[in-house]
Amino acid sequence: MDKILRIDMGAEGGPSLTVFPVGEFAGLGGRALTSAIVSKEVAPLCHALGAENKLVIAPGLLSGSVAANSGRLSIGCKSPLTGGIKESNAGGMASQTLAKLGYAAIVIEGKPKDGATYKIVINKDGATVKADNSLKMLGNYATVEKLAKEYGDKPCFITIGPAGEMKLSAASIACTDMEGRPTRHAGRGGVGAVMGSKGVKAIVLDDTGASMRAPKDPEKFKEANKMWVAGLKKHPVTGEGLAAYGTNVLTNVLNEAGGYPTNNFSIGRFEGHTKISGETQAALETERGGLATHGCHKGCIIRCSGVYHDKNGQYLTKQPEYETVWAHGGNCGIDDLDAIAMLDRLDDDYGLDTIEMGATIGVAMEAGLAKFGDAEAAINLVKQVGQGTDLGRILGSGAAVTGKVFGVERVPVVKGQALPAYDPRAVQGIGVTYATSTMGADHTAGYAVGSNILGIGGKVDALSPDGQVDLSRNLQIATAAVDSTGMCLFIAFAVLDQPETFQALIDMINAFYGLNLTGDDVAALGMSVLRNERDFNTRAGFTSAHDRLPAFFTNEFLPPHNIKFKVTDTELDSVFNF
Amino acid sequence: MDKILRIDMGAEGGPSLTVFPVGEFAGLGGRALTSAIVSKEVAPLCHALGAENKLVIAPGLLSGSVAANSGRLSIGCKSPLTGGIKESNAGGMASQTLAKLGYAAIVIEGKPKDGATYKIVINKDGATVKADNSLKMLGNYATVEKLAKEYGDKPCFITIGPAGEMKLSAASIACTDMEGRPTRHAGRGGVGAVMGSKGVKAIVLDDTGASMRAPKDPEKFKEANKMWVAGLKKHPVTGEGLAAYGTNVLTNVLNEAGGYPTNNFSIGRFEGHTKISGETQAALETERGGLATHGCHKGCIIRCSGVYHDKNGQYLTKQPEYETVWAHGGNCGIDDLDAIAMLDRLDDDYGLDTIEMGATIGVAMEAGLAKFGDAEAAINLVKQVGQGTDLGRILGSGAAVTGKVFGVERVPVVKGQALPAYDPRAVQGIGVTYATSTMGADHTAGYAVGSNILGIGGKVDALSPDGQVDLSRNLQIATAAVDSTGMCLFIAFAVLDQPETFQALIDMINAFYGLNLTGDDVAALGMSVLRNERDFNTRAGFTSAHDRLPAFFTNEFLPPHNIKFKVTDTELDSVFNF
Numbered sequence A, B: 001m002d003k004i005l006r007i008d009m010g011a012e013g014g015p016s017l018t019v020f021p022v023g024e025f026a027g028l029g030g031r032a033l034t035s036a037i038v039s040k041e042v043a044p045l046c047h048a049l050g051a052e053n054k055l056v057i058a059p060g061l062l063s064g065s066v067a068a069n070s071g072r073l074s075i076g077c078k079s080p081l082t083g084g085i086k087e088s089n090a091g092g093m094a095s096q097t098l099a100k101l102g103y104a105a106i107v108i109e110g111k112p113k114d115g116a117t118y119k120i121v122i123n124k125d126g127a128t129v130k131a132d133n134s135l136k137m138l139g140n141y142a143t144v145e146k147l148a149k150e151y152g153d154k155p156c157f158i159t160i161g162p163a164g165e166m167k168l169s170a171a172s173i174a175c176t177d178m179e180g181r182p183t184r185h186a187g188r189g190g191v192g193a194v195m196g197s198k199g200v201k202a203i204v205l206d207d208t209g210a211s212m213r214a215p216k217d218p219e220k221f222k223e224a225n226k227m228w229v230a231g232l233k234k235h236p237v238t239g240e241g242l243a244a245y246g247t248n249v250l251t252n253v254l255n256e257a258g259g260y261p262t263n264n265f266s267i268g269r270f271e272g273h274t275k276i277s278g279e280t281q282a283a284l285e286t287e288r289g290g291l292a293t294h295g296c297h298k299g300c301i302i303r304c305s306g307v308y309h310d311k312n313g314q315y316l317t318k319q320p321e322y323e324t325v326w327a328h329g330g331n332c333g334i335d336d337l338d339a340i341a342m343l344d345r346l347d348d349d350y351g352l353d354t355i356e357m358g359a360t361i362g363v364a365m366e367a368g369l370a371k372f373g374d375a376e377a378a379i380n381l382v383k384q385v386g387q388g389t390d391l392g393r394i395l396g397s398g399a400a401v402t403g404k405v406f407g408v409e410r411v412p413v414v415k416g417q418a419l420p421a422y423d424p425r426a427v428q429g430i431g432v433t434y435a436t437s438t439m440g441a442d443h444t445a446g447y448a449v450g451s452n453i454l455g456i457g458g459k460v461d462a463l464s465p466d467g468q469v470d471l472s473r474n475l476q477i478a479t480a481a482v483d484s485t486g487m488c489l490f491i492a493f494a495v496l497d498q499p500e501t502f503q504a505l506i507d508m509i510n511a512f513y514g515l516n517l518t519g520d521d522v523a524a525l526g527m528s529v530l531r532n533e534r535d536f537n538t539r540a541g542f543t544s545a546h547d548r549l550p551a552f553f554t555n556e557f558l559p560p561h562n563i564k565f566k567v568t569d570t571e572l573d574s575v576f577n578f
Helices: A030-041 A094-100 A140-151 A188-197 A218-234 A236-245 A247-256 A278-287 A322-328 A337-350 A354-366 A375-387 A390-396 A399-405 A428-436 A449-454 A468-485 A491-497 A499-513 A519-539 B030-041 B094-100 B140-151 B188-197 B218-234 B236-245 B247-257 B278-287 B322-328 B337-350 B354-366 B375-387 B390-396 B399-405 B428-436 B449-454 B468-482 B491-497 B499-513 B519-539
Strands: A003-008 A016-021 A055-059 A073-078 A085-090 A103-109 A118-123 A126-131 A156-159 A173-175 A184-186 A200-205 A291-294 A305-309 A315-318 B003-008 B016-021 B055-059 B073-078 B085-090 B103-109 B118-123 B126-131 B156-159 B173-175 B184-186 B200-205 B291-294 B305-309 B315-318
Touching: A003 A126, A016 A126, A030 A055, A030 A073, A030 A085, A030 A103, A030 A468, A030 A519, A055 A094, A055 A188, A073 A094, A073 A184, A073 A188, A085 A173, A085 A188, A085 A519, A094 A103, A094 A156, A094 A200, A103 A118, A140 A156, A140 A200, A140 A337, A173 A188, A184 A188, A218 A236, A218 A491, A218 A499, A236 A247, A236 A278, A236 A291, A236 A491, A247 A278, A247 A322, A247 A449, A278 A291, A278 A305, A278 A337, A315 A337, A322 A337, A322 A354, A337 A354, A337 A375, A354 A375, A354 A390, A354 A399, A375 A390, A390 A399, A390 B390, A399 B399, A428 A449, A428 A468, A449 A468, A449 A491, A468 A491, A468 A519, A491 A499, A499 A519, B003 B126, B016 B126, B030 B055, B030 B073, B030 B085, B030 B103, B030 B468, B030 B519, B055 B094, B055 B188, B073 B094, B073 B184, B073 B188, B085 B173, B085 B188, B085 B519, B094 B103, B094 B156, B094 B200, B103 B118, B140 B156, B140 B200, B140 B337, B173 B188, B184 B188, B188 B200, B218 B236, B218 B491, B218 B499, B236 B247, B236 B278, B236 B291, B236 B491, B247 B278, B247 B322, B247 B449, B278 B291, B278 B305, B278 B337, B315 B337, B322 B337, B322 B354, B337 B354, B337 B375, B354 B375, B354 B390, B354 B399, B375 B390, B390 B399, B428 B449, B428 B468, B449 B468, B449 B491, B468 B491, B468 B519, B491 B499, B499 B519
Parallel strands: A003 A103, A118 A200, B003 B103, B118 B200
Antiparallel strands: A003 A016, A055 A073, A055 A103, A073 A085, A085 A184, A118 A126, A156 A173, A156 A200, A173 A184, A291 A305, A305 A315, B003 B016, B055 B073, B055 B103, B073 B085, B085 B184, B118 B126, B156 B173, B156 B200, B173 B184, B291 B305, B305 B315
């Protein structure tokens, strides 16, 4: 990981590829690297779909090593959805593969003039870019199937679906999982539209002949990784809970807490929650011959993913995540798991962020385009996106645009990005993260739900504004650091509760790179990432006025707690006081 | 004009009306008053379509008097198009009528819960609000026809069309002209959507029994008005040019200057310009029995408006203004005056801003929805808005949303509002106004075209960045003051060139109100208006990053001068140094 591949898609005479030493960006990985490059090299006021924007794809610091759960891939750019900086990360096989091939990052720049559809092929011999119009407007599933026919099933693929090609702001980038399916998405912020604007449909990554990355101190690294694995296995969430029911274990928990946003954030509890809970889902998956537990990438020991079969026992989609089940489920009043799984499949195939799409359908339902609870109507709405109809283009542009086009007032977005599956009135800490994150509303940017609801990393009362700013600040800093390691964010459950597991992570990094980092250094890294991102956003025109929830969260009471969001503007403005 | 009528559309038990003394807002009129109320009373982060926004309708300081050309009505709110403060003004009969009835302003607040369509009736006996669902979704023409049947043709009407009822961001508010036609629009910034969000379809203003407003010093006032009229008649633009050919006299002028934005701001000259010029238009109007000169309100002596008949000699629409002819004409490559007039008629009937719609169709053409030059396709696109189709809702949401939904990079907007009919690369002064105006791109906010192209108020080289910031600053200050008087902005041509005409205007205000204002006081008023507006926008989240033209104006050369926008960011940031 000592080189950066830069591809200028707009070069005269066709795309040009150049490999640079990592240089000034040495020592950075994942989000730290994507945000550093975007912040330094992208003009904050450029058009997100223009030649000036850059798509930066970076494995984490420990990706490509044998460190458990180190397979997250960061993808950064100026976001067409928020207008600010974006880092969206995904599991799947791409991060490990890219890291093993030695790339700290791929930077895709410029914009082709010919309107052709391109694929990038990277293997141990180097990289090439070729036009391949036969891939144009294929779904992600058909795309990877076609690529697998050409390149075999050994490589992994990074692809976009029709949504990305249409440059829609809710478009995701898919990474194939261990079975070669395009199920792991860098979903948020429209990164797929930026890839589409560069004319790039697919990246083929083949690590045949490449070795695992070797640590500087193999013995120490092995020892630290052992501690690391033990720590993850010991913690009840990473060791058992997530494996048993997947992330969707949260449906019943959040519903019980009254923080499960139902019918476009109108109520905090959903009557049909047991029908779509993780427990129900896992039982159904097992019964139909799918998988209730499964790892999304090699080296995962948490195994929170799964495989969802349809009524006939045929593969339909990967196990829908909690956020997806909520977005397409309770948020739209839908209590039918098969319908939700179908929506997940459609989103994955078209290349769409499931959170943004679920929130968007909720807004469309509020506008009267369909009734809350009408699963068939919801499926038809998402199909519009795949078909590229006018309505589909509206919906595929996300909740903010859909609200604007249909004159809806209750639109749950911050900085243009839809809120995930926790109502900020009943989980006030996550409200602070939604409001202030550099990413727009993003639960992964500082998962205060842990302390607010699950009692992980200490307990902060979910219904009180007290302590939420400190909580969110610390989590945002820690998360920015974790997102730079390539580690799956779920490791945070164990790291926050078990000091020795946190130390094992630091020991792994130190052993791998021959460093002597302390916990303070990790925090400093997180802060520097956030500073880079805030700086970009400030230059893009963001102010404290953008660090706010939509007015209805402070104006409307949320049942059953009948509570409003109570963290003050002054408190919100202190989140980045560090 | 010593009272303010406040209507709370969201009051329990139905709309409530209260008349207040003008109080702290005494001495303010037009834009100064709307911006003062909006800035003080509207939460900058509220949803523009929510109960918290307020629609403020205010005649100018001299409206309702015999002062020539004092009939502009200001309408203010938080804009659903820009997210910032908005003042949009219109001619027609409403301003004079409202002023004669004694109202400094009508403030429409709240939001009805019943979804009914309301009309407000104001006469010398007071004001009432009534539900009238028979008006729902009628075009502006059918609306005023129906109202005239009920209230006679003596009153004037302020109405919205279906676009406003659909709460689309390009929706205008129509004021009837001297013939009772809904042709004079407060077009910009989506004020019609705000009226629609309040459930108000129409305001009936009947000044039967009300007298003209009387000056404090009738003799001095009469004398000043005489000088005023003489000054307007003496100046070649206000005395002759505008009367002969209307505002569309500018087509040939701007085309010759190479600053006529053609095919979505790709070129500065349009091959078909002579076919749609003011000269051609006036001849056609006369030939068909329309009118090439006409006043849009009582007391107008400039008479730049007109009446456009179709091929059969039947009334089709008012004489399309220069901006409209450009927006639907050259900007879309269309050289057919009848098609442009039809587009103007449709916009007026649906209640849409012609500038925003023309720019939007240009963006749609760039997206490939129609070919540049295809008039029939353009008409069909605008008809979609009236029909409320999905595509119509996209287009009716303006150029920025349309660009986002269709993934277009070249979208000519500032702060979300479309650029008018002067390319900022060939008319660099107006580029400064577009970039920095509190209103979003707005030629009327500081009409540097006068000095850049027409040699009015001094000459500043249109192609050079030198002197443009000072020019725009002074014009923006002067305009904010003029917009507060009720005076039509075209008086500025005479006021800028003839010191004695400027003095006559000040003398009229002094004689009317018993004041001793100087030219400095007028400038101070303009500055205070801009400060109020900037303050609101800052609190709404605007920064210097929003005071910029879209990147393509600084990246792409404009033929025939092959020039880019050259005013630097630092210079732009000095516009409000006062």
